[in-house]
Amino acid sequence: xxxxxxxxxxxxxxxxxxxxxxxxxxxxxxxxxxxxxxxxxxxxxxxxxxxxxxxxxxxxxxxxxxxxxxxxxxxxxxxxxxxxxxxxxxxxxxxxxxxxxxxxxxxxxxxxx
Amino acid sequence: xxxxxxxxxxxxxxxxxxxxxxxxxxxxxxxxxxxxxxxxxxxxxxxxxxxxxxxxxxxxxxxxxxxxxxxxxxxxxxxxxxxxxxxxxxxxxxxxxxxxxxxxxxxxxxxx
Numbered sequence: 001x002x003x004x005x006x007x008x009x010x011x012x013x014x015x016x017x018x019x020x021x022x023x024x025x026x027x028x029x030x031x032x033x034x035x036x037x038x039x040x041x042x043x044x045x046x047x048x049x050x051x052x053x054x055x056x057x058x059x060x061x062x063x064x065x066x067x068x069x070x071x072x073x074x075x076x077x078x079x080x081x082x083x084x085x086x087x088x089x090x091x092x093x094x095x096x097x098x099x100x101x102x103x104x105x106x107x108x109x110x111x112x113x
Numbered sequence: 114x115x116x117x118x119x120x121x122x123x124x125x126x127x128x129x130x131x132x133x134x135x136x137x138x139x140x141x142x143x144x145x146x147x148x149x150x151x152x153x154x155x156x157x158x159x160x161x162x163x164x165x166x167x168x169x170x171x172x173x174x175x176x177x178x179x180x181x182x183x184x185x186x187x188x189x190x191x192x193x194x195x196x197x198x199x200x201x202x203x204x205x206x207x208x209x210x211x212x213x214x215x216x217x218x219x220x221x222x223x224x225x
Contacts, residue, residue, distance in 0.1 A: 004155075030211060042119075042203055043156065043216040088155060092211075099144065099210050100170075103155035 004091055004104035011110045018076040020107045022089035025070060029091035032065060033101065034074045037086045046074070046087075076109075084111045116140070117217035119204050125223045126194050134189040134220045136204030145187040146214060147179060148203040156203055162187060163210070191222075199224045 004024045012018045024032070030051055035043040049056045049063045049072075056063045062075040072089055086108050090101040118137045126132040136145065144163050148156035160169045162181040176198070178190040191198055201221050205214040 031213075033213065035216075040219075040221070042117075042218040043205075045213055045215065048213055099207055099212070099214065100158055100161075101156075101214060103157075105155055106153075 004089060004102055006087075006089060006104040006107045008105065009108050009110070011112060012079050013112050014079060014081060016079055018074075018079045018083070018109055018111075020074045020076075020087050020089075020109065022072040022074075022104050023070055024072065024089070024091045024102075024104075026091060026093065026102075027067070027070065029093060031092045031099075032063075032072050033090040033092065034061075034063065035088045035090060035103075037088065037106070039085075043088065079109075079111050081111050081113070084109055117204060117206055117215055119202075119217040119220050121220060122218060123221050123223070125225060126191075127225050128196065129193045132191050132194055132222065134191075134202050134204075134222070136187045136189070136217055137185050138204075138206045139185070140206055140208070140215065141184060142206035142208045142212075142215075143184075144207045144210065145181060146205040146207075147177075147187070147189050148205065150201040150203055150219070152200070159189070194222070194224045196224050198222065 006022050033048040034046045060077045064073045086106045088106045089104045120135045146161040147159045150156040159173045181187045201219045203219045204217040207214045
């Protein structure tokens with residue numbers, strides 16, 4: 001079955017790095033995603049990684065994937081107050097012509113001055 | 114700008130009174146999705162359309178229906194809303210099956 005887990009909260013100081021972790025159980029996932037959700041808003045796609053990759057870097061964001069341990073992480077360098085939000089990881093599998101995303105429980109990131 | 118638009122942003126309905134939520138997209142994507150997100154929970158896929166083909170998730174209640182009259186629009190119909198259906202409803206699109214999904218801002222539904 002599909003089960004994606006994240007720690008609920010993370011608090012960091014402005015300028016520090018944030019690392020948000022995610023574990024998943026379905027090894028047949030094709031892509032893994034990171035989405036950001038600000039209060040009362042929809043989901044903003046931050047970045048994604050194909051399942052045969054180990055790492056992807058995109059400006060301040062670094063995604064690491066350990067497929068053996070089914071562990072995904074998102075590192076945000078030089079965290080800013082505007083990064084405060086809930087971060088969801090998601091795994092995807094094809095389904096009926098679409099792409100079913102199973103989301104993690106979400107990690108609330110709080111950035112303190 | 115190409116985008117995913119949801120109307121209304123906030124919807125209040127009465128217990129048992131049918132309600133329709135709307136999603137439109139200017140991305141010309143083939144796939145449209147509806148997710149339900151309850152307070153402090155992860156979004157949960159209800160169903161999706163690949164072009165005109167409807168794909169229902171096994172655990173989506175019969176109370177939830179969807180229509181996609183053309184490429185640009187997709188509707189979520191809740192036939193008899195219960196108090197437990199109060200949630201944020203998110204629409205998303207993807208170009209094809211394995212492409213990333215782009216989300217609209219969501220419609221927050223309140224059931225009185």
